[in-house]
Amino acid sequence: MPSEMAARQPGDPERREFMAKAVSIVAGGAIVSVPVGVGIATLVSPIFGEGQGGIKIRLAAVEDLPGDGSPKLYQVVAERTDAWTKYPEKPLGSVFLRKLENGGVAAFNSSCPHAGCSVGFKSKEEGYYCPCHESVFLLDGSMGKFCVSPRGLDSLEVDKDRLKDGEVWVTFQNFAAGIEEKRAI
């Protein structure tokens, strides 16, 4: 079971702008710009206790996603507070969200399953690209023709009930790199 976490959108425009700038991606020698958002989970338990169930977090409204089916990248950041202390924010990873023709939303962890580099997006035709060892993944996350990764991009669970209300909630998890099996870590 994923940990249920209260989530909110960041209220600090300066920070949001910084995060957006930080995610220009070098792919194949070219900078690829993808729209970027941030989801912040406010945790009431230690971040490191998240376990294998993942963290359920609101990343976007469906209407925030490009209508043409291109992905949008969301950084996942956790902040933790208790009665006395607010702990520093901790980036957990990032997620590509993409509107599907059937009304659903696909979510992929942007960490490359080969060795954990950040995967970028080139175009709907060329798909996703990992610059570390030049692996290509198709738009649906599967392995492209040139791909040294042992598996396709790791899909993440999207909450179907919340999707009906126009909200995109994802169970964020990281997975072991370098193996064929999709194993949560």
Ligand code: FES
């Ligand atoms: S880390 Fe992505 S191809 Fe090697």
